[in-house]
Amino acid sequence: MPQDRREPQSSPPPAVEVRDLVVEFKVSSGPGFHTVQAVNGLDFTAFHGQVTALLGPNGAGKTTTMECAQGLLKPTSGAVRLLGENPWNAGPQLRARAGVMLQDGGLPQSARPGEFLRHVSSMYRTAADMPRLMQRLGIDGFARTPLRRLSGGQKQRVALAAALAGRPEIVFLDEPSAGLDPQSRGVVFDLIRQLTEEGVAVVLTTHLLDDAQRLADRVVIVDRGTVRASGTVAELIAGDGEPGMLRIGLTAGQREAWIRRPPSWAAPAAPGEPGAAVEVRLEGEEVTVTGQFGAELLAQASRWLEATGELPVSMSLQPRTLEDVFLAIAGEEIR
Numbered sequence: 555m556p557q558d559r560r561e562p563q564s565s566p567p568p569a570v571e572v573r574d575l576v577v578e579f580k581v582s583s584g585p586g587f588h589t590v591q592a593v594n595g596l597d598f599t600a601f602h603g604q605v606t607a608l609l610g611p612n613g614a615g616k617t618t619t620m621e622c623a624q625g626l627l628k629p630t631s632g633a634v635r636l637l638g639e640n641p642w643n644a645g646p647q648l649r650a651r652a653g654v655m656l657q658d659g660g661l662p663q664s665a666r667p668g669e670f671l672r673h674v675s676s677m678y679r680t681a682a683d684m685p686r687l688m689q690r691l692g693i694d695g696f697a698r699t700p701l702r703r704l705s706g707g708q709k710q711r712v713a714l715a716a717a718l719a720g721r722p723e724i725v726f727l728d729e730p731s732a733g734l735d736p737q738s739r740g741v742v743f744d745l746i747r748q749l750t751e752e753g754v755a756v757v758l759t760t761h762l763l764d765d766a767q768r769l770a771d772r773v774v775i776v777d778r779g780t781v782r783a784s785g786t787v788a789e790l791i792a793g794d795g796e797p798g799m800l801r802i803g804l805t806a807g808q809r810e811a812w813i814r815r816p817p818s819w820a821a822p823a824a825p826g827e828p829g830a831a832v833e834v835r836l837e838g839e840e841v842t843v844t845g846q847f848g849a850e851l852l853a854q855a856s857r858w859l860e861a862t863g864e865l866p867v868s869m870s871l872q873p874r875t876l877e878d879v880f881l882a883i884a885g886e887e888i889r
């Protein structure tokens with residue numbers, strides 16, 4: 555890693571620093587091999603005291619990037635630093651400072667959560683208060699049930715407790731709210747928030763845009779092995795430049811009037827004309843307006859409604875969500 559990219563000696567290094575990461579897998583195909591480019595020149599930084607969410611469609615390269623940052627996978631090229639050190643082949647000291655939430659398959663299925671978590675805690679010199687953590691995550695109620703008999707959400711909470719057993723400085727969470735009911739999700743989110751308040755760096759992957767919107771200080775949108783956008787949720791939404799969606803619920807009379815003679819502001823503009831990037835649609839009794847519209851269109855719509863002599867059933871201007879931005883970046887097609 556070039557010297558000029560390093561933080562000054564006095565401040566701690568970022569929790570994770572990934573520069574120009576490339577990961578290729580050789581896959582056998584017929585008599586020969588072909589190369590799968592899982593990560594293709596990816597950069598991201600995660601800081602202490604923040605939740606950094608890697609967001610991206612299936613196969614985008616999120617898990618591969620996390621595995622490189624955890625030191626479980628050797629990059630084909632590029633530089634990775636975990637707590638300022640190269641995590642590949644790192645010693646036990648660095649590993650003890652990073653917590654990794656194992657997926658279902660990584661948990662010992664015949665063990666019971668209580669004994670498993672006590673055993674994990676015993677491996678650390680400065681272990682978390684495990685009885686308190688188990689109580690907080692609601693594990694006490696099933697502490698003596700073999701792991702293989704637990705529900706997905708219960709296993710998920712055990713995996714989180716195990717990741718936190720060594721009081722890590724950074725935690726990697728792969729899909730932390732997968733399978734959780736709303737109550738457990740709230741508890742897990744509170745716990746993640748508390749960790750960041752204590753200065754812990756949390757790096758998570760998720761497909762749930764709502765989770766990222768609620769939890770992430772920084773979002774990194776990954777697609778086809780590279781970063782397509784990053785920033786706070788507010789920055790991503792503002793940078794997108796689109797105003798959100800206008801929805802108008804029409805009365806039956808207004809709907810009839812619309813069908814008889816659609817208003818001029820609803821007609822598509824010719825390419826290159828003002829309004830060409832606006833889409834107005836009538837579906838059932840609801841009009842939706844999306845794209846690059848402004849206050850002028852809002853005024854035209856109000857004048858049209860006024861002329862019908864009736865109040866609409868509803869009218870709202872909804873801000874863009876992270877999901878809108880994500881779909882605009884990653885596209886709507888399934889991967």
Ligand SMILES: Nc1ncnc2c1ncn2[C@@H]1O[C@H](COP(=O)(O)OP(=O)(O)OP(=O)(O)O)[C@@H](O)[C@H]1O
Binds near residue numbers: 591613616
């Ligand atoms: N060991 C491997 N051998 C071959 N290809 C792999 C291997 N691991 C990952 N890939 C491929 O690399 C790409 C990125 O996979 P990765 O698991 O990092 O994506 P992801 O963003 O985590 O996806 P998901 O959201 O579905 O978990 C995919 O095309 C995947 O099939």
